[in-house]
Amino acid sequence: MAMFIRRAALMLPKSRRLCSSSHDIESSINELNKEMEFVFGEAPPTSLTGSSESQPTSQGPEFKPVEKIDNESKLTHISSKGEAQMVDVSHKDISKRVAIASCKVILGKKVYDLVSANQVAKGDVLSVAKLAGISGAKHTSNLVPLCHNINLTHVRVDLRLNARDYCVEIEGEAASTGKTGVEMEAMTAVTVAGLTVYDMCKAASKDIQITDVRLEHKTGGKSGNWSREKQ
CATH class of the missing domain: 1.10.10 (Arc Repressor Mutant, subunit A)
Structure with missing residues (x-):
């Protein structure tokens, strides 16, 4: 006006x-x-x-109240003050918990041929990486600050060569009977195994890539079962 x-x-x-x-x-x-x-x-x-209706008010725009966030969606490692915290799981029920994770190590043809022929100077790449992955799962709470120190009842790490993509496909599984999940243990297992493959092969190539570290499946706990949708 x-x-x-x-x-x-x-x-x-x-x-x-x-x-x-x-x-x-x-x-x-x-x-x-x-x-x-x-x-x-x-x-x-x-x-x-x-008119009074057209006049702007000094209170500014009207904001709708923020809906209460569901407890399942909250970041549980953040306290009410915004500080990092270790989650108290004492009130949770004991249940069997299993998690499966995976990753890929893209080698390239040159390194792939060396690994498949077991001619890498440092030794048997797949066997050493398998042991490293198992050890990594057992040391997860020492590597990731807010993870609980839990008793694992089972750890499995499998590595297989994929000639089509010139890569190593790694799958890790962790299991426990307790009050918190083992997703981090499974993902740490495949990550450490992948890093070991890189370490064993880096003299032959610096172009090796570790990709697609991810959770594939989990069971147990309050959230129940979960599986990644297959592409």
């Missing part, structure tokens, strides 16, 4: 701008507004101040 007022005032002769009464000015504004409505199809408020 301020734009219309300024335009109306400027269109008046100088003498009228100085001497005219507020009634004359408002009458001129009303006439101009009718012309603007004809052009733009919208009529602004006819008073100098406008």
